[in-house]
Amino acid sequence: MLARYILSSNRRLLRCISDAPVNSPKAAENEQWLQNLDKARYESKRVRDEVDQNAIQEDKDSKFLEGPGGFKYKIASKSQESTYIIVKSPLSNFTSVEYLQRNKNRKIQQSNFVDLKIVKCRSGNGGNGMVSFFRDAGRSIGPPDGGDGGNGGSVYIQAVPGINTLAKLKNTYIADDGKSGAAGQLDGANGRDILLTVPVGTVVKWCMDPTVVRKFIDKKVRSNQGDSLRNILNSNMVTMQCRGMYELDRIPRKIQLFRNSYEPGSGWLFKGKDEDYHLEKDWFIALNKKVTNHDLEIITQELENDSFPLFGLDLYKPTEKPICLLKGGAGGLGNMHFLTNLIRNPRFAKSGRAGIEQCFLFELKALADLGLVGLPNAGKSTILNQISNARPRVGHWEFTTMHPTIGTVSLGIDKPSFTVADIPGIIKDASIDKGLGLEFLRHIERSNGWVFVISLEKESPIDDLHTLIGELGGMEKVVSKNILVVCNKADIDSDKPTISLTKYLRIEQFCKAQNWDVIPISALNGENIDILLEKMAKCAGKL
Numbered sequence: 001m002l003a004r005y006i007l008s009s010n011r012r013l014l015r016c017i018s019d020a021p022v023n024s025p026k027a028a029e030n031e032q033w034l035q036n037l038d039k040a041r042y043e044s045k046r047v048r049d050e051v052d053q054n055a056i057q058e059d060k061d062s063k064f065l066e067g068p069g070g071f072k073y074k075i076a077s078k079s080q081e082s083t084y085i086i087v088k089s090p091l092s093n094f095t096s097v098e099y100l101q102r103n104k105n106r107k108i109q110q111s112n113f114v115d116l117k118i119v120k121c122r123s124g125n126g127g128n129g130m131v132s133f134f135r136d137a138g139r140s141i142g143p144p145d146g147g148d149g150g151n152g153g154s155v156y157i158q159a160v161p162g163i164n165t166l167a168k169l170k171n172t173y174i175a176d177d178g179k180s181g182a183a184g185q186l187d188g189a190n191g192r193d194i195l196l197t198v199p200v201g202t203v204v205k206w207c208m209d210p211t212v213v214r215k216f217i218d219k220k221v222r223s224n225q226g227d228s229l230r231n232i233l234n235s236n237m238v239t240m241q242c243r244g245m246y247e248l249d250r251i252p253r254k255i256q257l258f259r260n261s262y263e264p265g266s267g268w269l270f271k272g273k274d275e276d277y278h279l280e281k282d283w284f285i286a287l288n289k290k291v292t293n294h295d296l297e298i299i300t301q302e303l304e305n306d307s308f309p310l311f312g313l314d315l316y317k318p319t320e321k322p323i324c325l326l327k328g329g330a331g332g333l334g335n336m337h338f339l340t341n342l343i344r345n346p347r348f349a350k351s352g353r354a355g356i357e358q359c360f361l362f363e364l365k366a367l368a369d370l371g372l373v374g375l376p377n378a379g380k381s382t383i384l385n386q387i388s389n390a391r392p393r394v395g396h397w398e399f400t401t402m403h404p405t406i407g408t409v410s411l412g413i414d415k416p417s418f419t420v421a422d423i424p425g426i427i428k429d430a431s432i433d434k435g436l437g438l439e440f441l442r443h444i445e446r447s448n449g450w451v452f453v454i455s456l457e458k459e460s461p462i463d464d465l466h467t468l469i470g471e472l473g474g475m476e477k478v479v480s481k482n483i484l485v486v487c488n489k490a491d492i493d494s495d496k497p498t499i500s501l502t503k504y505l506r507i508e509q510f511c512k513a514q515n516w517d518v519i520p521i522s523a524l525n526g527e528n529i530d531i532l533l534e535k536m537a538k539c540a541g542k543l
Helices: 027-039 097-104 106-110 210-222 229-235 275-279 282-305 380-387 437-444 461-471 497-514 529-539
Strands: 003-007 014-018 056-058 072-078 085-090 116-122 155-160 172-174 194-199 202-207 236-243 254-256 268-270 307-309 313-315 323-326 348-350 357-364 370-374 405-409 418-422 449-455 482-488 517-520
Touching: 027 282, 085 229, 097 116, 097 210, 097 229, 116 194, 116 323, 155 313, 172 194, 194 202, 194 357, 210 229, 229 236, 268 275, 275 282, 282 307, 323 357, 357 437, 370 380, 370 437, 380 405, 380 418, 380 482, 380 529, 405 529, 418 529, 449 461, 449 529, 461 497, 482 497, 482 529, 497 517, 517 529
Parallel strands: 116 172, 155 194, 370 418, 370 449, 449 482, 482 517
Antiparallel strands: 003 014, 056 236, 072 085, 085 236, 116 357, 155 323, 202 313, 202 357, 236 254, 254 307, 268 348, 405 418
8 A cells, every 4th residue: 555654743753644445445444544544643734714815914114035036025923833934025026017007008918929917727626425335136235335536637837939928828727626436436537637838938926816906906096095006016015824845944935825625524425314413423423533634634735735936936948847836636535435344334425625726927038138128219129120030110109119029139150149139118217117118127137138228319318328227226236237238329410420429428438437338330220230249249148
């Protein structure tokens, strides 16, 4: 028989428990299984009602720990006696400003390019065990032969190459429930699994139900507090139970999820006599006490499966095997498992365990070597047209680019190629939800370098450069990247060359102080493009 070892949280002792016997077990086999259950000691690690992960509380305290990707959190409480670590984190980590504002911009919503989506997923419930007895012509009732219920379907995710949008993801995915057991020792069929295929570069995060978040935000807006949406999400906290990678790890790494299923010792299905009748019988009370340990074993296994990385799941490369997001519920035991020397006609079985429902935020982060950053109408799309086969929309009006475009730049047969991402223009005060650029900044977060495109047509290009640096998080964040400053439209003042030269020299002086490369070009006329390609390849780390 297959054995499963479990580490006790307090005594840290290895204990062994055998799985329920299969294939129409005899009374002696069931007796042995129940005896092993009686010897095993389980301590439920579930702290069910201590923390409501859907509760949002206001918190003005700004002392946070810093996690990957700017994730801010603080530990509310942790104890060596508890498996869980109570963590508080801003609501902004578990929803998206861009997603909540997406309905305000119909053009982006109607585009085939979708890089942000919240999906509700639910795994299937386990099938119920069957109450049945063998019958033939020679006897009216024989030994119990009710089969077990099938396991519920699970939800899996896999990153595959060849996909570049999240547009095909549906809003809801529900895996099939397991089928109930049948007579003749027939187990129910397992529920069908669901596989979500996403582009390489997708980051998956646990998030709160959007309907709950919207109701909370609407309440804040009605109270006339005057805060922006971003401030509301940053100043209100979500409290959750987390745990480490292993039992004694005191660093929060995984969010503990819980399913709404029956408690240990419950979940019985009765046929003929009701539950009150059985609860008065000493033989059933003794049986239920042993089977409670079996329920605790399943719950312990569920708690191991029902967790998700606190800082998200980064699918930055193709996954060879699908990753399980939500595990289906276990099937219930049929009445053939409860035949013992004392219980000859068990008219009861166990119901299947419930599945689990959660919401996940999918963010597509393009895997580009370089990111083009600039104010609207600075000429980023024209540059991308000149250096690659990409054909982004080009125009003389602002916000011509409404969603990111990625182009591949080839330097020759004997030289490596690199990719460049063009994102919508960034405007002043973009960090407080103005414009579109910061909404798509995720697509250049992983880039080796950033190319700042500055238009010499503007009155003060150096001020535009400082604006970009400030909106992208300041010098502290910008210096972590390789930077190339491209002064475009160098021919705009051809009749007054000293004006363009003066503007360029001011930018060049600033860039030399930062040890940044700088180059003047005219993307429209194709001037200095060859030199630009060399500098971009160097910025991308290809030369």
